[in-house]
Amino acid sequence: MTAYTATVTVRLKHGVLDPEAETTQRALERLGFELEGLRSADRFEVDLDAESADAAADRAEEMAERLLANPTIHDYEVAVEER
């Protein structure tokens, strides 16, 4: 078994309205920053032990499917590193 950290990034699907990101962008603009756009995402770092990086990624993907993301509105990606 090897120790891994799986990083799961969950973001809204393209085209789904993100009022929080829009509000954040407006607040940055109010502070005087110039920006063209802003997207937000949730990032989860999951420490786990697995036989291989693929097995760790599979498990993290299942976590995303079953809880961390809502497939109706979210896309997600998983990156695995040895810990």
Place this chain on the structure above:
Amino acid sequence: MTVAVVQFGGSNCDRDAVRALEHLGIDAERAWHEDGLPDDTTGIVLPGGFSYGDYLRAGAMAARAPVMAEVRDLAEDGVPVLGVCNGAQIGSESGLTPGAFTTNRSARFQCEHVHVRIERADTPWTSAYDEGDVIELPIAHGEGRFELGESAYDRLERDDRVLFRYCDPDGTVTEAANPNGSRGNVAGVLGERETVAVLMPHPERATVPDLGLTDGQGILQGFAAAR
């Protein structure tokens, strides 16, 4: 014979739901989620509130609580299930009903009265109304914007599973009458069975006459109608 109002940590409309159902002569009791559902459960309310502090996404944690397996089994047996507000979020997160309820277009918590149009009158939840009737109900939510991908939304429309739509007082569905940016002004939808429904507005806050509005009575009477 009792309607179980499932109470999670952070539910806060459970007492209101029991009170409103009892006002209508429908036997109801609160059921703490860890204790499971009473043996004589003949209906289920997933009440409003902020279960699990809205962690991750509103309703996400409660939707995966063990009691929801019982709710799903009974729903498949035809036991009526109504999700209100946070209960609607739990219902969609658990897959009992289609779509997702997410952050309001305004990015604000909105507490106000809205009008909704009855899209179907042939379900237990709406048999007290006529199709096209307009009723007034309170909303109180920060994450009530109904979202569903385009093809899934088309299927929802085709299957006639939209139960309530936000509208203006004379029943016209307009963007101005849409409080939260919901796709298609959807305020409530049906599950696979007509005995399962969720909605963001609060019928239990529009049932007891002391509170002013009573337009929500017909929705809760669904528990009697479905028997």
